[in-house]
Every structure is written in C-alpha cells, then in structure tokens.
Amino acid sequence: xxxEWIDMTSDEKQDVMFARWMAPKDPEGNDLKFQSPQxxxxxxxxxxxxxxxxxxxxxxxxxxxFVLPSFFPVYNAGITPHDAMYDYDKLYAxxxxxxxxxxxxxxLGVDMPGPGKFFEAxxxxxxxxxxxxxxxxxxxxxxxxxxxxxxxxxDLIQDPTGYFLHSYxxxxxxxxxxxxxxPAFTGILEMYGLxxxxxxxxxxxxxxxxxxxxxxxxxxxxxLGPVMQWNMETISMxxxxxxxxxxxxxxxxxxxxxxxxxxxxxxxxxxxxxxLEAMDxxxxxxxxxxxxxxxxxxxxxxxxxxxKGADGFxxxxxxxxxxxxxxxxxxxxxxEEGCVPFPAAEGSWTTRLETxxxxxxxxxxxxxxxxxxxxxxxxxxxxxxxxxxxQSDILALGTVQQVKDKVKELIDTCAKGGGYVLSxxxxxxxxxxxxxxxxxxxxxxxxxxxxx
Amino acid sequence: xxxxxxxxxxxxxxxxxxKVVKDRLAKGDDALKILEDARKGMEIVGKRFAxxxxxxxxxxxxxxxxxxxxxxxxxxxxxxxxxxxxxxxxFGTVAGDIHDxxxxxxxxxxxxxxFEVHDLGVDVxxxxxxxxxKETGAPVVGLSGFLTLAFDSxxxxxxxxxxxxxxxxxxxxxxGGQMSEEVRKYTGADAYGKDAMAGVTLAQKWIAG
Numbered sequence: 001x002x003x004e005w006i007d008m009t010s011d012e013k014q015d016v017m018f019a020r021w022m023a024p025k026d027p028e029g030n031d032l033k034f035q036s037p038q039x040x041x042x043x044x045x046x047x048x049x050x051x052x053x054x055x056x057x058x059x060x061x062x063x064x065x066f067v068l069p070s071f072f073p074v075y076n077a078g079i080t081p082h083d084a085m086y087d088y089d090k091l092y093a094x095x096x097x098x099x100x101x102x103x104x105x106x107x108l109g110v111d112m113p114g115p116g117k118f119f120e121a122x123x124x125x126x127x128x129x130x131x132x133x134x135x136x137x138x139x140x141x142x143x144x145x146x147x148x149x150x151x152x153x154x155d156l157i158q159d160p161t162g163y164f165l166h167s168y169x170x171x172x173x174x175x176x177x178x179x180x181x182x183p184a185f186t187g188i189l190e191m192y193g194l195x196x197x198x199x200x201x202x203x204x205x206x207x208x209x210x211x212x213x214x215x216x217x218x219x220x221x222x223x224l225g226p227v228m229q230w231n232m233e234t235i236s237m238x239x240x241x242x243x244x245x246x247x248x249x250x251x252x253x254x255x256x257x258x259x260x261x262x263x264x265x266x267x268x269x270x271x272x273x274x275x276l277e278a279m280d281x282x283x284x285x286x287x288x289x290x291x292x293x294x295x296x297x298x299x300x301x302x303x304x305x306x307x308k309g310a311d312g313f314x315x316x317x318x319x320x321x322x323x324x325x326x327x328x329x330x331x332x333x334x335x336e337e338g339c340v341p342f343p344a345a346e347g348s349w350t351t352r353l354e355t356x357x358x359x360x361x362x363x364x365x366x367x368x369x370x371x372x373x374x375x376x377x378x379x380x381x382x383x384x385x386x387x388x389x390x391q392s393d394i395l396a397l398g399t400v401q402q403v404k405d406k407v408k409e410l411i412d413t414c415a416k417g418g419g420y421v422l423s424x425x426x427x428x429x430x431x432x433x434x435x436x437x438x439x440x441x442x443x444x445x446x447x448x449x450x451x452x
Numbered sequence: 453x454x455x456x457x458x459x460x461x462x463x464x465x466x467x468x469x470x471k472v473v474k475d476r477l478a479k480g481d482d483a484l485k486i487l488e489d490a491r492k493g494m495e496i497v498g499k500r501f502a503x504x505x506x507x508x509x510x511x512x513x514x515x516x517x518x519x520x521x522x523x524x525x526x527x528x529x530x531x532x533x534x535x536x537x538x539x540x541x542x543f544g545t546v547a548g549d550i551h552d553x554x555x556x557x558x559x560x561x562x563x564x565x566x567f568e569v570h571d572l573g574v575d576v577x578x579x580x581x582x583x584x585x586k587e588t589g590a591p592v593v594g595l596s597g598f599l600t601l602a603f604d605s606x607x608x609x610x611x612x613x614x615x616x617x618x619x620x621x622x623x624x625x626x627x628g629g630q631m632s633e634e635v636r637k638y639t640g641a642d643a644y645g646k647d648a649m650a651g652v653t654l655a656q657k658w659i660a661g
Contacts, residue, residue: 128550134575138601141550261553265509266516269464312647315507347629392600392630397638426630430600 013338014055014363017300022047024235025298027228035236042238046105050240052418054340054385055362059418063411063447065440066106066242066387068367070427071139072436073098074113082136085116085129088226095230099239101433102440106242106421110230114140115223121216123174126257139429147171148258150267153274156258157281159186168258175212178205243342245293246303247286247334249327250279255308264308268322279326287333290341300340301365304330310347311371324355335363345371346426353379369425377414386414389425390439396430403438408446415450422447457486457521461493462500464510466517469493473524483528490521491564498564502649511560537566539659540590544572544581545628546605551598554628558594558651565652567592567659578605578612585618592655593622595641598629606639614640623658627651 003012022044024032034040045061052060074084077094084091095110119129126147127133129140147168148156156163162184169176183197200206231241248256254275255264267275290302308314309323331341344367345352353376356366361383368376368388376386390406398406407422414420422443457476460469476486497514500506541562545555552574562569570588572580585593593613595606606626613619626636627645636644642658645651 134550135548138548139599141599143550144553262512265512268509269466269513313508315510318507318509391632393603393632393634396600396603397634428600428630430603 008338010336010338010360010363014300014335014340015338017294017298017338017340018047018051020298021240021300026232032232032235034238039236039238043235043240046238046240050106050242050421053421054365054419056385056419057362059451061448062444062451063415064105064421065443065447066421066423067098067102067104067436067440068106068108068423068427069098069429069431069436070112071429072431075430076101076433076436080130080136081113081139082116082130084113085119086131088115088223092226092230096234099234099237102436104239104440106240106423107234108243109227109241111227115219118216118219118223121175121212121219123212124172125174126172142256144256144260146260146263148254148263150259150263150271153267153271153278157274157278159184160281160285162186175216176209178203178209181206242299243301243303244297244299244339245290246305247290247293247330248304249306249309249323249330249343250282250286251309251323251326252305252307253282253286254278261308261313268318272322275322279322283326283329283333286330287337290330290334290339291337294334294337294339300338301342302334302339304341304343306343306345306349307347309352310345310349311351312348316351319352320355324352328358331359331364335360340365342367344427345369350375356380357383359383365421367423367425373410374413377420381414381419385419385421387421387423390423392424392426392428392431395424395428395435395439396432398432398435400434400438403435404442407439407442411443411446411450415447418451457489458493458496461490461514461517461521462496464513464517466513466520469517470520470524473521477525477528483525483530486525487522487529490518490525494518494564498561501561502652508557511557515560538568539592539655540568540570540588541592541594541655542570542572542581542584542588542590543594543596544576545574545596545598546602546609547575547577548605549597549599549602550574551596551628554598554648555594555596558596558627558645558648561648561652562594562655565656567655578609581609582612582616582618585613585622586616589621591622592658593624594651594655595624595626595639596628597626597631600630602628602631603635603638606635606641610640623654625651625654 026032049060049064052058053064071081073095074081077097079090079094084094091110091113099107116129127140127142130136130138134141152167165182166180170180181200183200188197255261259267294300294302309319314323334341342365346369348370350371353371357379364384366380366384366386368386373389380386394402394406410422457469457472460472473486494514497506501511543559545551559569559571570584570590572584595609597606610624624641625643625645626639626641631644633644643654645654
C-alpha cells in the first residue's frame with residue numbers, strides 16, 4: 001500500500017509533488033488531454049528536465065531554458081498593459097503568442113497582469129495600475145507606505161488575521177474602510193449576546209463593503225475562466241507553467257507590504273524585539289500559504305520574490321539577525337511538505353550567497369538577477385539549482401550576438417555538473433523580440449552540448 | 453563638548469542625541485550652532501556609508517534623527533541656515549516610473565556631501581526637468597529609474613534637455629534598477645552610477661573638477 005503523506009520523508013513528498021506536476025489534471029480531476037502524443041512527450045520531457053536540474057541527482061538531457069518576463073508578452077503582442085488587464089481575450093492571445101514564439105521550457109503563466117476591474121471594485125491602494133495612477137502603456141507599480149503603524153505590532157502578533165481584516169484591509173482597499181467596524185470573530189462564542197456581534201453587518205457602510213467584495217469576486221470569476229482555459233490549453237500544447245503560487249520571507253512581508261522600507265528600517269532600531277517577534281509569528285502563515293498553493297495546483301515550486309535583504313539594504317549583521325533566520329524557516333517548512341522554494345534574488349545579493357548555502361541539497365531553486373553568477377555557482381549553486389541571468393539591458397538594448405555571448409558565458413560558468421537553468425535575471429517589460437528569441441534558441445542549442 | 457552631538461548622531465544614538473539638543477537649547481546655546489553640529493554628524497554618517505561601515509537602514513535612521521533634531525531646534529532659529537556650497541544638482545525618477553527608494557538614497561548622500569539637491573520626486577515629466585535646470589542653472593542632473601520602461605524615459609528626458617539648448621551646460625548621470633553602461637549609451641547620458649557613492653563621486657568630479 002502506498003505510504004500516507006504524513007509518513008513520507010521530505011524527499012518522498014517532493015517526488016510525489018513532481019509526479020503530480022508530471023500528470024496534470026483538468027478542472028474535473030480527470031487526466032488532462034494533450035493535443036498530440038508529441039505535445040505530451042514535450043511536456044513530460046520538460047518537467048523531467050526541470051526536475052533533474054533541481055534535484056541535482058542526475059544531469060538533465062540539456063540545460064533547461066526559461067523565459068520569465070513581466071509585461072513583455074503584452075508589448076510583444078502589440079497591446080498595452082491596460083488591454084491585458086481589462087480585455088481577457090487579448091490577454092489570452094498575447095500570452096499564447098509568447099509561448100508559441102519563444103517555446104520556453106518553463107513559463108510564469110498568464111495571471112501576472114490580473115483583472116483590472118477587480119482592483120477597481122476594491123479601490124486597491126497598494127499598487128497603481130495602467131489607467132489608474134500610471135499610463136495605460138505601463139506596468140503596475142507598488143505604492144509603498146506605512147500601511148501598518150509602528151505601535152500596531154502587538155495587534156499583528158496577537159491576531160494576524162484580525163489585524164489584516166480590521167486595520168490593513170481598510171487601508172489598502174478603499175472599498176473596505178468600514179471593515180474597521182467588524183466584530184472580533186473570536187468573541188463569537190455563545191448564543192447569549194450573539195446578536196450584538198452582528199450589528200456591524202446591519203449597517204449600510206459595512207453592507208456596501210460586502211457588496212464590493214461580491215462585485216470583486218464576480219470579476220475574478222470572469223477573469224478566472226479564460227485563465228484556467230489558458231492553463232489547460234497551454235499544458236495540452238506541451239508547455240510547463242512553473243509556479244504553484246507564492247509566499248514571502250517574513251522580513252519582506254513587513255518591509256514591502258505592512259511597514260514599508262523606511263518603516264521596517266526604523267523598527268530595526270526602535271523596536272527590534274517586536275519586529276523579530278512579528279516575523280516569527282508570520283513564519284507558519286507563510287509556510288501554510290506556500291504549501292496550500294502547491295497542494296491545490298499540484299506542483300512543487302513556490303515562488304518567493306526577495307527584496308529588502310539585498311546587498312546594501314542591510315549590513316551583514318542586520319541580514320543575519322533580521323532577514324535570514326525567518327526566511328530560512330519558511331523555506332524549511334516548505335521543503336518539509338515536499339515543496340521546492342523558488343526564491344528570486346532580485347537586484348544584487350552577492351554578499352548573501354554564502355549564507356544561502358545553509359540549506360539541504362536539491363530542495364530549492366534560485367533565480368539570480370544581478371549577483372555574481374560565478375560566485376553563485378560556487379556557493380548556493382553547490383546545494384541548489386540556480387537560474388539566470390541574461391540581464392534586462394542586454395535584452396532591451398543589446399544585439400543578438402551580445403545575447404548569444406552572454407548565454408555562452410553563463411552556460412560555461414554555471415551549467416557544469418547540472419543544477420542550472422538558463423533564463424533572464426529580472427522580470428522584464430521591454431525587450432527586443434529577436435533578443436528574447438536568441439536567448440531561448442541559442443540557450444537550447446548550446447545547452448544541449450554541455451551534457452553530451 | 454560641541455563634538456558630542458555630532459558623534460551621538462553619527463553613532464545613531466537617537467535618545468541621547470535629542471537629550472543633548474534639549475539640554476543645549478535650555479542652556480541658551482545657539483540653535484544654528486546645534487544644527488551645524490548635527491550636520492557634521494551627518495557628514496560622518498555619509499563617510500561611514502561610503503566606506504561600507506553603514507548601510508541603508510543606518511542612513512534612513514540618521515535622517516530620522518536629524519529630522520527630530522530639526523523639529524526641536526527650528527522654533528528657536530533666528531536666522532536661516534547657511535546655503536549649501538558645493539553646487540546644485542537636479543534629481544528625479546523619470547516619467548512613468550514611481551520608484552523612490554534608490555533615488556532617495558542618492559539624494560540623501562548628495563545632500564550630506566554638501567550639494568544643494570533639487571529633488572523633483574518620482575514620475576517626473578520631461579518638461580519639469582528642463583524647467584528646473586533653467587530655473588536653478590544646476591550643472592548636474594541625476595536621472596533615476598527602476599524599470600526597463602525608464603530606458604526610454606531617460607532617453608526622452610535627455611533629448612528634451614538637448615532640445616532646450618541645455619545639453620552642453622549640464623552633465624547627466626543615470627542610475628537604479630536595471631541601469632548599466634549599455635543603458636547609458638542608449639540614453640545619451642554622460643555617466644552611469646552603480647550606487648549612491650558613485651553618484652556623489654560623479655557630482656564632485658563634475659562640479660569641482
């Protein structure tokens with residue numbers, strides 16, 4: 001009899017997750033139908049290639065090649081980011097064209113732009129998006145701020161969900177301001193007095209917020225249809241979407257979203273113990289978030305965009321004290337449940353690479369942006385598959401020859417012994433299509449020679 | 453003990469620094485002299501950042517302490533602080549890009565290094581750069597950008613500066629996110645600075661040299 005999940009080792013769990021990825025299901029739970037035996041073969045070869053690169057137990061048949069853009073597929077299709085967020089047919093076509101044109105072994109899917117009307121329904125403040133704060137021709141961008149006040153650490157630590165509901169939501173969603181008045185749900189215990197807890201649901205402002213939530217949900221469903229359809233169709237064509245979902249390092253949860261960069265830096269001096277306590281509190285929540293996405297989507301890779309621990313953002317001592325411990329705990333929790341944490345070290349993290357090495361082998365997968373790749377290979381690369389870093393400037397402004405030179409240099413530096421995926425280093429918007437094509441095609445060509 | 457405040461600020465001792473400020477004011481010390489000491493402290497912070505003893509959080513925190521010092525001292529100020537002497541720099545994140553962390557660090561470092569920085573903020577329209585250069589006569593311009601869209605915005609900004617007949621009157625540096633020497637060539641800037649200190653060095657070279 002097959003082992004129960006709870007009795008499996010993390011190695012066995014990871015194998016199960018890769019096996020699930022290898023055998024995709026349709027929304028009804030049946031085996032997904034591929035368009036042809038060839039596309040099925042291509043899909044399975046891709047997953048095997050990625051698995052071999054990540055697990056580092058044997059060499060892949062060639063270096064896997066990923067193309068992981070931000071809004072590039074949108075520009076490449078001649079539409080605007082606004083189109084992609086408001087016209088789901090255009091979104092569908094643009095991202096499909098991207099896959100057919102560049103044929104990457106791994107891609108990020110179609111959901112990056114997100115549904116514009118949904119953000120409108122909630123009056124989302126954390127980002128400006130095309131037509132709402134930035135031009136229709138541009139990608140969305142974050143509006144950092146102190147969405148959590150320094151004196152609110154105890155509220156967050158005692159009851160994170162309550163804090164998000166009562167304090168954070170009203171600040172980042174204009175339509176949910178009245179949620180400040182919602183009851184404490186943990187006070188809902190007995191029949192006696194229960195009615196009082198529900199007074200907020202009877203007042204018009206809260207009811208308007210609830211209506212906004214339903215409108216937002218309806219819009220998500222309109223978007224989800226084409227997104228699911230796109231996922232099914234592209235798998236049936238043999239393409240592999242790589243991420244199951246995402247989670248974050250606790251320092252970035254606070255530094256990006258709640259306190260902001262300035263806020264968290266102040267807290268490191270003014271209330272370091274509270275900051276550390278809050279990050280510890282977030283660890284199980286961030287693990288649960290990643291594991292949940294992996295289980296739901298049947299794939300092992302959980303994306304983790306890394307931000308505020310980059311070179312220069314923190315001293316080494318600050319990094320060791322504030323960033324690394326809880327980031328590592330989240331990764332270990334994911335690994336324990338068969339997931340492959342997939343951090344993207346955005347910007348330069350060269351000074352942190354040695355520290356990253358303190359992880360079990362073949363269990364994580366690192367996207368490297370501007371860090372030193374030779375050093376990355378020697379450090380984190382000795383225990384984990386690394387990916388990167390054809391830079392955005394070459395893709396946008398360079399020549400095809402420059403791209404090929406870079407691809408060759410990267411494969412020569414990083415591919416030896418396996419554990420390497422060729423890709424861009426940062427999620428890019430603008431690029432010359434011929435350069436992206438050169439990266440993908442020459443990457444496959446040159447990357448098939450190194451393991452022969 | 454005039455050095456105390458400068459050192460306390462440089463060592464990021466917020467509470468002690470603020471206490472010294474209050475004590476000195478209570479003793480009737482000149483507000484301008486207190487601010488001057490604080491400025492010396494910030495200079496030390498800048499030097500420590502330049503030599504990688506300090507990092508961004510230390511800069512941000514020192515700025516916060518300085519702000520608190522200024523708030524205490526300001527009501528007692530009888531005359532305006534002396535103007536910055538080194539020279540003027542116009543700075544901003546280019547049109548379409550709303551990222552400010554990198555820009556703020558360079559502006560901070562230029563400021564503590566003695567430059568008069570005219571910070572135009574983020575998503576700065578091309579014309580605003582041109583107008584500010586005309587208004588201030590600044591010989592140095594800094595263009596910041598995080599996203600690849602900034603490549604074109606920078607190029608357009610520099611073209612507009614040239615179109616206004618100002619290109620030979622200013623030196624232009626770019627920096628941030630995905631910027632590089634390759635991007636510098638594309639935009640037509642004079643230099644690319646890979647970090648805040650590179651920006652300060654460029655400004656010093658262009659203004660003093």
